[in-house]
Amino acid sequence: MKAIVTLFAVAGLALAVSSPADAKGCLKGAVVGGVAGHYAGHHGVLGAAAGCIYGRHHAKEQERERKLQQSNGTANSATDHGKI
Numbered sequence: 001m002k003a004i005v006t007l008f009a010v011a012g013l014a015l016a017v018s019s020p021a022d023a024k025g026c027l028k029g030a031v032v033g034g035v036a037g038h039y040a041g042h043h044g045v046l047g048a049a050a051g052c053i054y055g056r057h058h059a060k061e062q063e064r065e066r067k068l069q070q071s072n073g074t075a076n077s078a079t080d081h082g083k084i
Contacts, residue, residue, distance in 0.1 A: 006045055029055020 029051035037047015 010045055010048070025055035025057075025059025026052040027055070029053070029058070 030048040031051070033051020033054070034044045034048035036051070038044035040047070
């Protein structure tokens with residue numbers, strides 16, 4: 001019974017927060033968060049939800065920085081950090 005409730009909760013969460021543009025960050029974060037939550041006290045679903053939220057946030061930040069670099073015309077890579 002608990003597995004069925006968990007399955008429906010995960011499916012509902014996935015449908016509520018997913019979209020094609022945000023799926024990449026969400027999926028990566030959900031996998032990492034789910035594994036971490038599982039090993040930190042069997043809270044895999046909670047970890048997956050938190051990981052999805054963080055993954056989307058991080059992906060949006062990276063996209064914003066990429067657009068800013070393109071609009072400024074800078075050729076520095078993300079790992080260069082302005083070094084010559």
